[in-house]
């Protein structure tokens with residue numbers, strides 16, 4: 851299995867509580883800083899496709915503005931309501947001053 855790292859932002863470019871929209875292989879992805887940690891996740895809400903860029907970030911989670919579903923950004927699990935659809939999340943690592951999304955293939 852191979853691993854590659856796709857740089858998506860400079861370290862420090864994304865402030866606390868902020869997101870950066872990027873494209874990865876034609877998919878729309880948000881990179882966010884929440885409480886000092888970085889996360890990357892699909893920009894489209896898996897419920898009915900609302901844009902999560904307008905969502906609220908708090909406590910390692912994002913809340914969709916459309917129907918207020920909450921997703922854990924570490925696991926992608928829908929935590930409110932329980933058992934809701936899974937959000938696609940991608941691992942982010944800081945490497946030599948850049949935030950990179952780690953892809954395994």
Ligand code: FES
Pocket residue numbers: 895896897898899900914915916917918919
């Ligand atoms: S579209 Fe996001 S919660 Fe319904």
